[in-house]
Amino acid sequence: MNAAVAIDRASVGWLGLLIGAVAALPWYAVGAFGESALVLGFADRPWLLPVVGLALALAGLAARTRDWRRHPALLPLVTAAQAIFLLQAFAIGLNGPALPLVGQIFPTAQAGQTGMGAGAFLAGVALLGLLSDGLAARGFCRGERFASACVIVIVALLALFVFFPILKLGAAAFTDENGALAFGPCIERVTVRNLWGLACFTSRLSCGVVINTIQLGLLSATLATALGLALALLVARTDFRFKRVLRALSILPIITPPFVVGVAIIVLFGRSGVLTQFGAELFDVRPGRWVYGLPGILMAQVLAFTPVTFLVLLGTLEAINPTLEEASKTLGARPLRTFSTVTWPLLRPGIAATFLLAFIESLADFGNPIVLGGGYDVLSTRIFFAVVGARYDLGNAATLAMILLALTLIAFRAQTRWLGRANYVTVTGKSDAGLVAPVPPMLKLVAVAVVLPFAAFVVAVYASVLLGGFVTDIGRLDMTPTFDHIRTAFSFELEAEGLRLYGSARDSMMTTLWVSALSAPLTMAIGILTAWLVARQDFAGRRAFEFGTMLSFAIPGTVVGISCVAAFNVPPVDMTGTMIILVISVVFRNMPVGMRAGIAALAQIDRSMEEASQTMGAGGAQTLGRVVLPPIRPAIFTALVYSFVTAMTAVSAVIFLVSARHNMATAHIMGRVENGEYALAIAYSAVLMIVMAICVALIQLVVGKRQLGRRTALTAAAQPAE
Amino acid sequence: MKDTTQGTDLAIEFVGVVKRFGDAVAVDGIDLSIRRGELVTFLGPSGCGKTTSLRLIAGLDLPSAGHLRIAGRDVSRDPASERNVGMVFQSYALFPHVSVLDNVAYGPVIRGVKKAEARAKARGILDQIGLGGLHDRLPAELSGGQQQRVAVARAIAQQPDVILFDEPLSNVDAKLRRKVRSEIRALQQEFGLTAVYVTHDQEEALAVSDRIVVMDKGRIAQVGTPEDLYERPASAFIANFIGDANLIEGRVAAGRFTAAGLDVPLPGADGPASVSIRPERIALDATADGPARVAGATYLGSRMENAVALGGTELLVSRPISEPRLETGQTVALRIDTGGVTRLS
Numbered sequence A: 001m002n003a004a005v006a007i008d009r010a011s012v013g014w015l016g017l018l019i020g021a022v023a024a025l026p027w028y029a030v031g032a033f034g035e036s037a038l039v040l041g042f043a044d045r046p047w048l049l050p051v052v053g054l055a056l057a058l059a060g061l062a063a064r065t066r067d068w069r070r071h072p073a074l075l076p077l078v079t080a081a082q083a084i085f086l087l088q089a090f091a092i093g094l095n096g097p098a099l100p101l102v103g104q105i106f107p108t109a110q111a112g113q114t115g116m117g118a119g120a121f122l123a124g125v126a127l128l129g130l131l132s133d134g135l136a137a138r139g140f141c142r143g144e145r146f147a148s149a150c151v152i153v154i155v156a157l158l159a160l161f162v163f164f165p166i167l168k169l170g171a172a173a174f175t176d177e178n179g180a181l182a183f184g185p186c187i188e189r190v191t192v193r194n195l196w197g198l199a200c201f202t203s204r205l206s207c208g209v210v211i212n213t214i215q216l217g218l219l220s221a222t223l224a225t226a227l228g229l230a231l232a233l234l235v236a237r238t239d240f241r242f243k244r245v246l247r248a249l250s251i252l253p254i255i256t257p258p259f260v261v262g263v264a265i266i267v268l269f270g271r272s273g274v275l276t277q278f279g280a281e282l283f284d285v286r287p288g289r290w291v292y293g294l295p296g297i298l299m300a301q302v303l304a305f306t307p308v309t310f311l312v313l314l315g316t317l318e319a320i321n322p323t324l325e326e327a328s329k330t331l332g333a334r335p336l337r338t339f340s341t342v343t344w345p346l347l348r349p350g351i352a353a354t355f356l357l358a359f360i361e362s363l364a365d366f367g368n369p370i371v372l373g374g375g376y377d378v379l380s381t382r383i384f385f386a387v388v389g390a391r392y393d394l395g396n397a398a399t400l401a402m403i404l405l406a407l408t409l410i411a412f413r414a415q416t417r418w419l420g421r422a423n424y425v426t427v428t429g430k431s432d433a434g435l436v437a438p439v440p441p442m443l444k445l446v447a448v449a450v451v452l453p454f455a456a457f458v459v460a461v462y463a464s465v466l467l468g469g470f471v472t473d474i475g476r477l478d479m480t481p482t483f484d485h486i487r488t489a490f491s492f493e494l495e496a497e498g499l500r501l502y503g504s505a506r507d508s509m510m511t512t513l514w515v516s517a518l519s520a521p522l523t524m525a526i527g528i529l530t531a532w533l534v535a536r537q538d539f540a541g542r543r544a545f546e547f548g549t550m551l552s553f554a555i556p557g558t559v560v561g562i563s564c565v566a567a568f569n570v571p572p573v574d575m576t577g578t579m580i581i582l583v584i585s586v587v588f589r590n591m592p593v594g595m596r597a598g599i600a601a602l603a604q605i606d607r608s609m610e611e612a613s614q615t616m617g618a619g620g621a622q623t624l625g626r627v628v629l630p631p632i633r634p635a636i637f638t639a640l641v642y643s644f645v646t647a648m649t650a651v652s653a654v655i656f657l658v659s660a661r662h663n664m665a666t667a668h669i670m671g672r673v674e675n676g677e678y679a680l681a682i683a684y685s686a687v688l689m690i691v692m693a694i695c696v697a698l699i700q701l702v703v704g705k706r707q708l709g710r711r712t713a714l715t716a717a718a719q720p721a722e
Numbered sequence B: 001m002k003d004t005t006q007g008t009d010l011a012i013e014f015v016g017v018v019k020r021f022g023d024a025v026a027v028d029g030i031d032l033s034i035r036r037g038e039l040v041t042f043l044g045p046s047g048c049g050k051t052t053s054l055r056l057i058a059g060l061d062l063p064s065a066g067h068l069r070i071a072g073r074d075v076s077r078d079p080a081s082e083r084n085v086g087m088v089f090q091s092y093a094l095f096p097h098v099s100v101l102d103n104v105a106y107g108p109v110i111r112g113v114k115k116a117e118a119r120a121k122a123r124g125i126l127d128q129i130g131l132g133g134l135h136d137r138l139p140a141e142l143s144g145g146q147q148q149r150v151a152v153a154r155a156i157a158q159q160p161d162v163i164l165f166d167e168p169l170s171n172v173d174a175k176l177r178r179k180v181r182s183e184i185r186a187l188q189q190e191f192g193l194t195a196v197y198v199t200h201d202q203e204e205a206l207a208v209s210d211r212i213v214v215m216d217k218g219r220i221a222q223v224g225t226p227e228d229l230y231e232r233p234a235s236a237f238i239a240n241f242i243g244d245a246n247l248i249e250g251r252v253a254a255g256r257f258t259a260a261g262l263d264v265p266l267p268g269a270d271g272p273a274s275v276s277i278r279p280e281r282i283a284l285d286a287t288a289d290g291p292a293r294v295a296g297a298t299y300l301g302s303r304m305e306n307a308v309a310l311g312g313t314e315l316l317v318s319r320p321i322s323e324p325r326l327e328t329g330q331t332v333a334l335r336i337d338t339g340g341v342t343r344l345s
């Protein structure tokens, strides 16, 4: 009965950890060794004693019952301990009791309590471990302990870092300046004119910020979807000569730092922009500021989203079974008729889903509106300005964030419905049988006519980025080559101890590299485990689990950022201003990258192989390590590098979480843009892009070309809404 | 179907086992005991719950209700990794990235045997099973038949309490099936394994099993030796599913069963009854002018099948090829072997 002994060792381990955490380790973040829950509980904090008591009760259970994992009292004891643990943490805050009643029961609670320390943290972890063990003993996850632990841990992480902050933010929307519950201010904030005003449709005045956001989203999604469709048709259904170039284009948004497209557009089309000057001379008109506002943001967003819509639509097109089109052709239909009666109806659901995807991205976009907005406010920028700068108004930011979240969730709901209904797309997995029907010539002409200007625009933008960092001032057309900007940002010296960086961008660059390096493996680990749970495990509530993860991906980055501010700058979990919060927010923003990679990779591994491993005595972790992961190592490596690269360009969530000590590259660049130091911003961006391009090239070397194409498609489509 | 053997002798016990998937009931209350060293086959039409029952034994699914004991221990809530059950998958499920030898050594290594020792053991089993010399190949470099033997070797190497086969012949060439199934049977007896074997092919089941469990819609329809099931089917479903059968409705009175044109001795209570008569238990006598008329003939190489009309019902009769051919329309007399008439419940 080897197995039975091993069971006990694991759960006894959790129990030992729990006892140690409540009896010996410091309960609070600010506290000495020995200031444990046990000691403090008997001193002047009696509310800590119930958790200690329940821990001892669990120990008693373990000592007295042989098969204590299956004892009916285990789960009630564990859940009671967890409930009390959470209750005391939230009922008594930094400044004392949250409710007057608590203060009456525990007079000493007036002094308040600080954030959780090692003891509280490990006690929480141990209780989760015991919970997952106890549930597995009841048949949760088919009794598989590792899978059960993964479910519990991921649910706990999502609850703590995604849903709890959102709830907290929701609560902040319903409080007044003094932090008291009040509906008045909320109603006031929601109904103000500058949210819903429609003046822009009838006059030269601007519309409300919600109207702006929706207007921008609709326009941007329409244009990006149309362009993406033109590109996808050219690549999948014509003999267009530059297909490879178009495919390569799809990698651009991954390695493009935010702001940089905005800056490039200013450099090209701003009042003193290269093209503006050129045009002004040509047509003899006065250069204007037309690019600031809707036109500029729209240009930048279309540029950023088109590669994504292109990839998704390309996937849809390639999944259409060519035999259907062939059948139509053999029945004598002409190309245009085949297209309009067969191809188009099959494409339609994909187009709708793509449109909604782009719409959601546009709602969430922060980098472009902040650079190019001018007087054109959207929700994401308005949220930012509500908490950054002189007027710190969390209530207002929270209300706006809730509106943004509601818009996003409506679009998300529509999207899942469309995707759900899209199953009449003839997805066969194998589309290489038969010849695809080329699009009608007229359509090809239209597509080329649309794509060429777009391609020229992309080239101009990226050329000015790469050039701008290395000339004196591209904004004023001073094209003298120089390394000054790079030197300002990244000057370094080689000393005895090695390389030393001095430049102004040094700190943010180092933090960015650290955050990316720390978050990439975590992103992958959590993503792959989540994919594994969703694809391969069978547990009560799996549907809800899947939906919860999907939902967490849909939350706009700005909302995530502001919600983290609302949730984590006070106990029990206070960690704003630390690097941990940056890493965590990046991990959860990028989780889709890891998860999609995991799902794609798992599809290559026959499920019965895992089951064979299990019947031979391997637990979930061993099966993953020995059977599932080794054959998909290249896919994991690729996704790891992409997580790293994506982390480097994260902006919308981290912009709220950076601090003087831990600044990030994107935030630093934004600072430069705000100061009008475009050349510096561009130089820094160029360096970032080069670093990222090297990373991507590395994959190409290591993993090989073939897989890159596929993986790119996956990761680009899986980019979180920023 | 009470099992009289003592607990220690039982390898597997199902006690009221139910498995639901959402609203669908895949296994609907199974009670069954399997003795040590026995090869038991789960037989039934597709979707009747055979694979699910097998997965319940392996622990790849856990029962929604009821209990399952393996070697006397209640394992109803134990995951697959904490049971000791070997399984040969329909797709073989060999690990593609490691050698044949390491595939077979996987179980022992996982259970804590040192790598060198586990490999030595794996080598022994591979040699014994006739795969010596293929140790260092990858699974993809083997033929289908070899892959299957590796899968069997891998399941044996972990010295399982029970070994499970899910339709092991479904990916084997039709010509090789007879050979492979007798190999499996020989190995099972050689290693003294308790085995559960799933198939939907009644001939295969009859050939390999000590006992057969016929399943229908998630329930057990009948359990018995191959002979029991063939000679004494309990219901029309079994009679039809195993071999061919003539099902006839009639009455029993005073120890005789009578139906349109038919009158055979059949002990038992008086009243309406339905019986099954195997086609090979009916002989046709062309020399006597009987009540039956030949309605058709099918030449099957090894035997001859005739359809015979008798008072409104049509009987299927299987005859040795050596007997004289019969003309359609010819009248014949029937001689029914009374041992081949089974009353159905």
Ligand SMILES: Nc1ncnc2c1ncn2[C@@H]1O[C@H](COP(=O)(O)OP(=O)(O)O)[C@@H](O)[C@H]1O
Binding pocket: B021, B024, B025, B026, B044, B045, B046, B047, B048, B049, B050, B051, B052, B053
């Ligand atoms: N994982 C599952 N989820 C839902 N239904 C299932 C699952 N596995 C089996 N079933 C259903 O249970 C029934 C029995 O299936 P199975 O045991 O595979 O049948 P058999 O192996 O006898 O063909 C079928 O109706 C099947 O659809």
Ligand SMILES: [Mg+2]
Binding pocket: B050, B051, B052
């Ligand atoms: Mg089956």
